[in-house]
Amino acid sequence: MYRDWLRDTKITYIARLALIAAVIIGMALFAWTNLIVYAGKEGVLISNSVYFTLEDVAISKGLDTQIMSFNIQLNNDSDSVVDYNHYGIKVASQAGGSYYARMTKTTDGLVAVHSTTSYNYVTTIPIAVETSQLQVTVFERSGGKLLDVGSLSVASAQSFGEQPGQLLLNLADVDTSLTTSSYVTVQVLKAITVPQDGKWTLLVDALLTPTGSESITLPTGLKYLLHDEQDKILVFTANAINGNSINAGQTKHVLLTVELDTIPNVDKMVLELANNNLGTISFGKLSLISLSQVAKMGEKIPYLIQGREGLNLELQKAEEQLISNKKGVLITTVLHNGSKSALQTPTLTGTMISDQAALSIATDTIISPDAYIAQGKSGIYKFFVLLPEGIAAEQLKFVTGTSNTASGKTTGAAVTSATKDNSLSVSTANITSTVPIALVSLQDGITTATNLDSIASYTLGQAFTFDSGSKLIDPELEMSVVELNGYTNADNGYQSVIAKFKFLNKSNETLALPTFDTTLTDASGTSFPGTRETTSLTQLIPNAAYVYSYSYMLPPTATGAFKLSILDTSNFTQVKLPIADYKVTMNQTGEDDPNAISKVLSFYPYTVNIENWELSSVYSSNAYSYKLKLSLDIQKVAEVIVDNTIATMEFELVDGRDRILGSNNQTLQGKGKLINGAQTVTFTDIKSEQLDYPLTLRIYENITTSAGVAKRLMATFKQ
The missing domain is CATH 2.60.40 (Immunoglobulin-like)
Structure with a gap:
């Protein structure tokens, strides 16, 4: 009997345990049917194969309201059609507020087997409500009652985003002839004030984007109003760039302008979208604060x-x-x-x-x-x-x-x-x-031109780097300055500067030699234009180089560092477009030891080594002359092409009272050119009273330009 009681007691205990377990499992299943995490998504489960998910949540934040658009996706993995008409959606906050959600377009309520359908909604929420506290609740219509099935967190939705300074506008609220799916987002990008004719124009750039799959046309009844610092309402003039139609997936810039009597404080102004110029029905407001910020250079x-x-x-x-x-x-x-x-x-x-x-x-x-x-x-x-x-x-x-x-x-x-x-x-x-x-x-x-420290220093022979927007000089044509020398002539009172530009064709094609302007600008901001040497060559063959010069006239007091500018004037007459700027310093020629026996002179691309020289007077045919005997070693840079327009050497003979007795021009190229070894240069028609000692020999480089001959002193010898 005791055993029977013990057995019955044990069975009752087991039954109680089973009952408790069943209740726990039932509670768990109940909870599981309301909220699940499926394939990484939060969802509300209707059955083992039918569930809802929250997709594509976008919140547009205006000045005093925020509008949330979202998609509810019904996932039907079952073998039966599901009717969405049995369900509905509402939006609520955890603090207790509830907000009506409006479907934005008509969608088939029957969801086929093993398919998904999305239903689009919008809802308006007070600006003070935190979006992280919002949830979308699915309810079921059953027997005249609405039963909550489960809720989905907005913060956990797939593709969640907030956009401040933006309105979501249903154009059907403006024009009743439009469909209920004519939604656009309105975002203000810039607000700029521009003075004109004694008044100020406020220019606002508004960007409008359709949210649906249909093209829309902006209704003429949509008005843009400005609330100024005193809350006075002004009406913007709207100019839709390229017309009022907006295709799906595109954007439209609408320029809003209004004229003001004084410079406005944009940060205290508000843009309102309304149905008329009085703002009888407001579709939302956007603050213009921080939209008129001024950027810095380089930003x-x-x-x-x-x-x-x-x-x-x-x-x-x-x-x-x-x-x-x-x-x-x-x-x-x-x-x-x-x-x-x-x-x-x-x-x-x-x-x-x-x-x-x-x-x-x-x-x-x-x-x-x-x-x-x-x-x-x-x-x-x-x-x-x-x-x-x-x-x-x-x-x-x-x-x-x-x-x-x-x-x-x-x-x-x-x-x-x-x-x-x-x-x-x-x-x-x-x-x-x-x-x-x-x-x-x-x-x-x-x-400014006086700020020489803002530009790079130049080294002779360095290849120029040009402005990337310039097309004047072919990238395969390497350009450099190989000589930059100055000489001040006490007789004429100005300083003559010669810059020699070298061009090297590094391509496999013949390239055109460029034409450009140059200037030298001193530390005071004064610019001195360069005059180009007269040349005959216009095309440069591959793997060859060519040299021509620019001459500058400067006052003797202009010394120190200069800005050398390469200027493009190919398409304009007045604006000289700088395509390269470098800080340069120049050598002063002719100031070496006049008593030296030998000197090495650079007439680029030639180097002339005067190894020895001797000057003597000659009387013949009742006339006096001087003969200059030279021992020369002349070398040329092999890659540089020269023609008969190349600069010449001028030998000038001066007496002890600094009077010019005579001069003789010699060329380094062409007929009668100077060559290596012994050479004789004759100065004729010397008067007897000009036979004087000591004598000075000056050697110049003469460059022919459109403005005349530019000459620079290369060396001075005294006998």
């Missing part, structure tokens, strides 16, 4: 026009230039293509702004890149502007923009290129059709 600014990542714009340098004694500024801007494909080169425009003078000035486009900028490469733009008198260059700001975002072609451009057929002038900028990209301050960034 890379995202280029948001092409609708892809990796593009940056950089204002690289600004240089002062004088045009007919008027101050100008040359701006170099670089577009870096860090995207994954080639970029069709956009047309950029530039506007110079002076807040102090309350004016804006259109710039001239001097140079722009080729049709495409390759992946990983950069395109160079150069702009030039003449400044009115009294404008402080260091207080200027520069606005870069584009007038056409699709094809890169300018429509209604504010500026024109400075070519040989037009001239530069100071003109007011028209920016109402220009999409602003960057606003850059030129403070402490303008390079």
